[in-house]
Amino acid sequence: MSDNDDIERKRRDHIKDSFHSLRDSVPALQGEKQSIKQASRAQILDKATEYIQYMRRKNHTHQQDIDDLKRQNALLEQQVRALEKVKGSTQLQASYSSPDSSLYTNPKGSTVSAFDGGSDSSSESEPEEPRKKLRVEPS
Numbered sequence: 001m002s003d004n005d006d007i008e009r010k011r012r013d014h015i016k017d018s019f020h021s022l023r024d025s026v027p028a029l030q031g032e033k034q035s036i037k038q039a040s041r042a043q044i045l046d047k048a049t050e051y052i053q054y055m056r057r058k059n060h061t062h063q064q065d066i067d068d069l070k071r072q073n074a075l076l077e078q079q080v081r082a083l084e085k086v087k088g089s090t091q092l093q094a095s096y097s098s099p100d101s102s103l104y105t106n107p108k109g110s111t112v113s114a115f116d117g118g119s120d121s122s123s124e125s126e127p128e129e130p131r132k133k134l135r136v137e138p139s
Contacts, residue, residue: 019044026051 023029023044028051039047 022048 019041023039026044026047028047029039029044
């Protein structure tokens, strides 16, 4: 056997091993190595292409969910800061008011009770976004 034949055999073995590795990486083909009718190379490439496209779509959907959650998180953090600011200023105003008074004016100019923590449930500047349901796809 010549060196060229040996090199060619190693090349074919490498391609064969690579196809087996690809077949074993695609969920739809994972049981194929024990079956009587093994998947052809064309079938392996077709199924691998389908799986890559499916995973790209799934990844895109997950990225959209991550972006939505980041926006929701930023909005909630902004609301927390606004509430902490209102709470701090209402506590300051309450300390200057007479002990008999249970009503005072918050920074927005609304009269609020000292017993409600100064929360103003209507927010003109920031409309609340409805919560999105996460899309769940079978794995």
